Amino acid sequence: MNEQKRMGRFQKTLILLLCVLLLVSFVLLIVLTAKVRAGVKNRPVPSTPGSAESRQPDDSGSAGESGSDQPPEETSQHSDVALGLTADAGSDYQNSIVFIGDSTTAHLRSRGVLEGGTDTKQVWCPSNNTLLLTSEIASLKIVYPDTGEELTIGQAAQAKKPAFVIVTVGINGVIAFSKNTDLFENCYQLLIDTIRQSSPDTVLMLQSVFPVSAGCDSFSVNAASVNECIDLINKSVRKLCRENGLHYLDTQSVLKGSDNMMLPEYDNGDGIHLTKNGYQVILEYIRTHVPPEWKN
C-alpha cells in the first residue's frame, strides 16, 4: 500500500516536473525568437524613388514640370508664382543679381558668363563649389567674393544687401528630398528666412532645379528617375514661393526636351552641369522673366 502511495506521489511529481519543463522550453523559445528579430540588422537597401511617384502633386495647376508639350512661356503665364515672359531687361538687370546655390550655380563663374567672367562677384557658393541643403544651411559658409572671406549666407546678405538674389538648390540629395519633401521644404525655408532676415529688401527668386541628361550616371538611379525626383521637388520650390510670396523661375522648362531630359547640346559631359551655351540660355531666360520690382 505504502509502495503504491509512493509510486503515485512520484508520478505526480514527475508530471509536475514535465509540465514545468515544457513551460520553460516555451518561454525559452519566445525569448530566442525575440532575440533573433532584435539582433543585428543591416540597414535595408534603399529603394528606387518609386515612392516618389505615389506622392500626390500639390501644385497650383501649372502643367509645366514634366516634359510639357506647352511652350514654357504659356506655362509660366498660367502659374501664380512663376515669372512670366517680359522684355529683355538687359545686362543692367543681370548684373544686379546675386546667385546662390550648388555646383550648378558655381559653374556660372567657371563658364565666365557673368560680369567679371571667372572673377565675377555675383556667385555665392561654398569653397568646395557645392552645397547640400541641410538643416544647418544657416551656418554654412560661402566665399563672399567681394572680400574673399568665408561668411554665412546671412552675413553675406547683410553685408551686400543685394537687390536681387536667385537661389538654386536641390540637386544634391534629390532622391532623399523627393521621398521627404517636407524635409526639403523645411530646410529650404531656413535658407529663405536667413536671407530675408539679413536683407529684407532683397527681391528673392527661387529657381527650378535643372534637369539631368539621359547620360547622367552620377546617381544610384537612372536619369529618368532622377528627373522625376527633380520634378517633384520643383513642385516644392513653387509651393515655397507661394507660401513666402516669392518669385519662381521656371528655367528648367527651356533646358529639356519632350523626353523630360536635359537637351544634349547643354550637357557639359557629366549629365548634370551645363555648357557655356546652356548657361547663356539660362541667363537669357532670367533676363526675359523679370520681376515687377525691377524698374529700369
Add this chain to the structure above:
Amino acid sequence: MKKRMICVCLMLVLLSLSIVSCGPAYRTDVPSARLTGDVLSSSAPLATGDAYREVSDNYKNMYFDKWNDTAVVKEYSVVQSESATDFNEAGAVVAVDEAHAEQVRQMVEDYLSLMHDYYADFLSSYNAVEVEKIESAECRVYGRTVVYAFLTRAEQKAYFEAVESTLKSGS
C-alpha cells in the same frame, strides 16, 4: 533512490534551461552621451584637432522629431565629426523600456535609410572615401539601447564591441 535520482536530474535540466533562457542582460544606467562620448572616441578616434560634437537642436528637430517622443524614447545622443572632410557619426537612443526597443530600432533604421538617400550619391561625387561609412551603416540593439554608427567597417566593429562591453551587466 532511482526516483530521487530522476527528480534531481530533471531539476538540473530545468535549472540549466532557465540559465540559458535568460541570455545577456544589458545595463540600463549608462547614459547615451557616454556611448557617443568616450566609448566612441576610444574606438573611432578622429584626426588630431578634430572632435565629435553633439548635433544642433535644429538638426534634432529636423531629423529626429519622432525621437523626441518621450513616451517611446527616454533620451538620446547623436554626435558628428566636426571635420568637414569626414562623415563620422554615431548615435545612441535609449528606449523607455525594452518593449519599445523595437520601435526605436525602426526609427533609427528610417534615419539610416534617409541619410543613405541623402548622402550616398553626393559623397560618391565629392568625397568618395566616405561612401563606405554610408554603405556599411548599421544599428544594433542592446536591451533598451539602440546604437548606430557611420564609420568604416573596422571602426564600426570596434565601436559595437566597445558598446556591448560597456552595456553588459557587471562591466
